[in-house]
Amino acid sequence: MAQRAPYQPALLRLLHGAMVLLVPLASLTGAVVFSNHDGRWWRLPVQVPGDWIDLHGSVGVMLWPLTLLFVIYALSLGRQRLSRAANAAALIGLVLAVGSGKLMEEDWLRSGELDHAVYHLHLLSWLLITGAVIWHVLAALQRGGLSLAASMFRLERRPSDQPWRLGR
């Protein structure tokens, strides 16, 4: 064993974990919304039953306050990590997707209004965050392999890990 296993601060793991759960959920429920109500470039072979706009909106409502906390963390205690381009890209994609989502109105797609600038921005940020997160995960794996990736999901906390103490 040459190196100590990588360790991530507990507060980062908590907030980041919420992103890992909620961002894919938002992305997938959003994909169903797109397929059911828009579908201009791509759609599922069937209309999926259910109120997916409502479902997606509920995921969004859980996601945005946690995103706010995560962004505050990343810009303050986590700032050093943002010098890695792939981390910064994931954060920018997240802010764009959540910010444009907050500006969406839930009745636009129901009433066939598919050309609002905010909606286009929301769709663009869907592509951006998807690409950014794939890059982010590949970059983490390339840099630190599975042990770095797994360090983000481990549950133990070192006694020396205090959120207000900068660094590791």
Ligand code: HEM
């Ligand atoms: C789902 C959406 C995700 C978003 C929005 C996201 C965003 C971020 C951000 C902004 C940071 C830097 C945090 C800071 O400044 O303190 C970060 C760090 C990190 N993320 Fe993610 N992430 C996501 C998913 C994942 C996944 C699935 C993995 C698993 C491989 C992962 C692994 C990591 C690792 C290992 C770090 C620490 C990297 C370092 O020390 O440079 N992330 N993430």
Ligand code: HEM
């Ligand atoms: C990772 C990708 C996505 C994220 C992170 C995301 C996030 C959000 C957020 C935070 C909201 C605001 C919820 C609220 O506070 O009311 C929202 C609303 C909305 N999003 Fe997304 N979204 C994503 C992808 C999509 C896609 C692909 C579509 C497809 C058309 C979509 C359609 C909508 C609609 C229609 C609303 C309004 C729903 C409502 O207010 O109840 N989103 N989104």
